[in-house]
Amino acid sequence: MNHTSTEENYIKAIYHLQHATNKVSTTSLSEEMNTKPASVTDMLKKLRAKRIVHYQRYKGFNLTEAGNRKALSIIRKHRLWEYFLVNKLGFEWDEVHQVAEELEHITSSELITRLDNFLGNPSFDPHGDPIPDHNGRIKNIRQSDLCSIPLKKTAAVSSVKNQSDEMLDMLKHYQIGIGTKLKVIRRFEFDGSVEIKIDRQPVTVISKQVAQNVFCIV
Amino acid sequence: MNHTSTEENYIKAIYHLQHATNKVSTTSLSEEMNTKPASVTDMLKKLRAKRIVHYQRYKGFNLTEAGNRKALSIIRKHRLWEYFLVNKLGFEWDEVHQVAEELEHITSSELITRLDNFLGNPSFDPHGDPIPDHNGRIKNIRQSDLCSIPLKKTAAVSSVKNQSDEMLDMLKHYQIGIGTKLKVIRRFEFDGSVEIKIDRQPVTVISKQVAQNVFCIV
């Protein structure tokens, strides 16, 4: 079944709502999509007709099995392109999202197979998010930065994105290196800074800028 | 100024009509775009409002300076992506057009700059067509196949794509070799065959299949 870019964006947004939030509703989806609830209702009917969502008026919705597969294939494309943009074209990880939003809608599946091989079949994108394989399977070891890992779970630092001298200097100060075990205790709304506890060290706070660069396996 | 993918496709098609044929008309453009003449008229009004074409009803149309620049930027993207698909992802040259048709509409200009550098700033795409640089300049040594060179301009054969025994046999029969000077006199709509005049030889017709494989410098 073919889908328009718009439909694909809705499918992705529904997937995201189902996994990253606990609010799957017409209104929350409209916020995610920057549209009005009325537009969401129209699209839900369209996606229901295409067997992408289960949907009953006033009763909510969720992805069907086919919808879930479709979502994973879009996410796969998005993350492979992000990997390409950062590791081949030299973009910074925070510059690639918008471009990948466009690239993910290129239809050729042959292209994605070849891109995947060209990149060496990576399992994680530059943000540490897992890249679904061609069957939609996701590596359960997920790399996430300190802004997105769950609170109070021990995690091991697995990579650092920005490897500038200045950053390495900071990490040395905090005694953070690859393999360091730590927990995120809390996050501050005001500036996004993060309170962490490292084994055998006092609790400290690191800035959002630093936290975004430190990736862990939870 | 931003343009939809559809507008971009029209711009590219007009550019192509102006350079590769001598029929720039509502009907020929509608054939190029696989639409009806009425749709072309609508689009011409839209493009005129955006200062992309000069257009007077019943009197024909052509690209403005801005339209020409825009066309070259789309062609640049298309050909860079084709180069990428063939030389990095291992596609065959005849498999890439459709995918590049989609990729050429990705908007980021930063992406194209980086892609260009990643590829080593190539001057010709896998079909031998020149890749405009970021200022829209085209290497005047343009390699084009006999299906796309301008009519009645002397051209020198510069390369042959398919180098199979069967093809070389045909070229020997026609007395075409590297360096041969020839003109394309006309093209036949019916089967895409091409009438050519080679120095000191009678006019002959070669099939589209052959013409597509013979590249020249105009």
Next chain:
DNA sequence: ATATATTTTTAGATTTGTCTAAATTTAATT
């Protein structure tokens, strides 16, 4: 449990790119 607020859906309009059918203009032919 009834009134109020919130969420969701419907109805009808808009924009983009397309179509068909009819009208108009230009070109070709006798």
Next chain:
DNA sequence: AATTAAATTTAGACAAATCTAAAAATATAT
């Protein structure tokens, strides 16, 4: 030059994705 043919344009309609405003259903609060 008049007629016929071809090309082009207009008029009106349609599908996709959106909107606003109003109606309907559900949830919340008194």
